[in-house]
Amino acid sequence: MKRKLVVIGNGMAGARLVEEILLRGGKEHFDIVMFGDEPYGNYNRILLSNVLAGAHDPKDIFINPLRWYEDNDIVLHAGVRATSVDREARVVHGSNGVAEPYDDLVFALGSAPFIPRIEGTKKEGVFVFRTLDDCDAILKYAEGRKSAAIIGGGLLGLEAARGLLLRGLEVHVVHLMTHLMELQLDKMAGAILRRTLIDMGLRIHLEKATCELTGNGKVTGLRFQDGGTLDCDMVVISAGIRPNTDLARAAGLTVARGIVVGDDLASPEDSRIFAIGECAEHAGKTYGLVAPLWDQARVLAERLSQRRPDATYHGSRVATKLKVMGVDLAVMGDREVAGPDDEEITYAESQRGVYKKVIVRDGRIVGAIVLGDPSCTPGLVQAFDRGAEVPDNRAELLFQLDGGAPGKGGARPEDLPDDTQICDCNGVSKGQIVQAVHKGARSLKLLCDATRAGTGCGTCKKQVEALLEYAAGDSKMEDPSVHYYVPGVPLRKSDLVEEIRARGLKSVSSVFVALADGKEDPASKPGLASLLKTIWAKDYVDERDARFINDRVHANIQRDATFSVIPRIYGGVTSPDQLRAIANAADKYDAKMVKITGGQRIDLLGIKKEDLPHVWRDLGMPSGHAYTKAFRTCKTCVGTDFCRYGVGDSTELGILIEKRFQGIESPHKMKLATAGCPRNCSEATTKDLGAVALEGGLWEIYIGGAAGSRVRKGDVLCTVDSHEDVLHYMGRFMQYYRENAKYLERTYDFVERVGIEKVRAVVVDDSEGIGARLDAEIAAAVEAYVDPWQETPHVTQFADTLVPPPASGRELRGELVQLRARASGE
């Protein structure tokens, strides 16, 4: 039985909530009805200033046109004001006489402009700036006028000022306080912004209290409390906002500044009634920016859609990126230091209009203001959001010290021409990406699915995201599945692991039945298989259909549907006998290419699927796992036996490592190397795990190195003095990575995400007391290893043809075949 959800308010909060609910399959749970005061669909209110400035056509700022509501079976009462809520009968009454019963009710009424006590505000030519209709009226009146005064030097007032300035008017900003945007900026930032804005042509009047709007019928000027006056042809009042609470108060709900809600976003009076957005007050706070509203919409959608019925909202750490009259501004957290222990790092360059300030408390960012230079903003926002420890050299917070990447990587998305190729794997241009966003792909996942950008090596994903932000602005969505371990099971990794253990789910199909309503998402199968194997080791119930083809046939599929076969050559050390076996197999099974790999092994390419088991048998060597998300290989240099520089036996160590960890499944592949001296010939410092010998019998263990689509030098985990210790810490790290990384997260992303200090504390210092357990788990995984080339597959897994005699008449016998390249002429 579907419930009926009524949302009062069709602004950014209300419509966003409904979008979030739809993303979580909400159509199956709810019939949705919305009341919208304005006779339109839902538009991006933040872009109104661009409409005022003439940069956007009104139709460009719609997030959801009326058609969207129809397509999603949402009943929208557009242009209908909700006039009362009867909580007893659970009915909402509308201004047109409509009565909508509800099971769940959400107030998303936003706020209204605050009109200060000033005489003459009813005069012709006096406006507020909140809606599309306000915008329209301002523009019509401004036609042919010379000057305008904006009362209020906050964000919205300055946006209105920019609009009218660009329309050719002389614009005065009249502000009560000592500096502009005092809610967001400190005094210094306000002063630098003021200078920048004056250079742009704005007239700014600070510490001016307006007491009267003068003029006979039409406004012609302002009179200030200090007796001064200012002539102008029109006035826009932008002196703050007040949450819309009348309807809730009349319905008997608790209202303070906003409609009071708890962590469940429900009214304490009525558990069926919720409030979000500017009209809501949580923990004594109301919010006027868009980010907290998104957080609230997401939490409420999780609750209402039953994805996480116990989801709670705990306030928002607000980090906001804005443009003030075209000037980049980012603000987050505290505006001023709170005490003598807070540390303040500042940089000011008034000539360029640049100001940066970071407030650090207990080694973490608690506030920042960045004006006029957005280059350091993403890093700051990330560090702030995650509560990450700041670097010892605080300057790294304010400046890009690595010089940044030249070319398109460093360019801002808006500066790139449309035909710039963004995804170099799939050849997707900026223009295609932006177009897909405008067609509705407003989450990173939808956008990647729609354009295939970012689905190859993944390096361009950050740029795709930047383009999404540029093209969608605040209407950007986050697909809830980005937080899930796999997209098809709505749980984070830690919750998923807990459920799997608690319910004893040992096969992939049992996970879908228990945790995803039986819906088997194909893209989620390999990730689940990997996780289950990590959790259950030899008790894992293997289902071959959950495996990618490579893992069904233990070889790597090639573009022509043939396979690559790489036998294991421990530490890259082979023998004439092995080489003869490889050469014989290559001849006998007609390998199209025999190639030395970068991992010091030999690859037979162009092998037919039906030949794979025969090749393995003839080789008499174990699988090299060069096709799967697992320990791949350990590359070695010559070490001490022959090399005149070697100080550690890197070949012996490499062989030991490879023999112990061969085939260990992990969230992504692990490539290793050992180097016999710091010359690092085997490139151990840029491997997932590496060991470098130092003079004195020591080994430096590196983790999180990369030399693929990204290049990153690994971090030193620890320095030890025996081969056994190298194996010990490598194994412990591997298990920690196996348990805590997301699926397809390489070690270098994992180590960066968790932080090397944390990894080192857990793995080396055993700060969480889990060291012995990690050791036991990895030992169990090593124990459970079997060479996959020895297993017995399904009878037709490798089958070429079954050729029964043809039957007569209409019933004919079909043959089972192995597809082969047509191009190769077979």
Added chain:
Amino acid sequence: MSTWNLGSVERIALGEGRTFRAGDLEVAVFRTRAGQLFATQARCPHKQGPLADGIVGAERVVCPLHAYSFDLRTGCATRESCANLRTYGVEVTGDGDVLLHVDNEQCG
């Protein structure tokens, strides 16, 4: 319309697909864990990937080469990212044999 007997349904591992040849026609036949059978053209329209080697679930198959995905019931590519697949009628006899039905104009 011609009908081909592809032999026992057990020839297709549960939850997987296999490629069959029916005359000149290559067909991928899928057997889902829920017990449904589907048949489509054998190769992905994108780069000729062998669809029977793909991963199956929720009535979809994901091509093993570049992860294009298709609705097995209709042959439609997910989000119109690729050309659609041709589909064929398929059923299981009382003896557990798979019968494939091919319209004559679909041959070749």
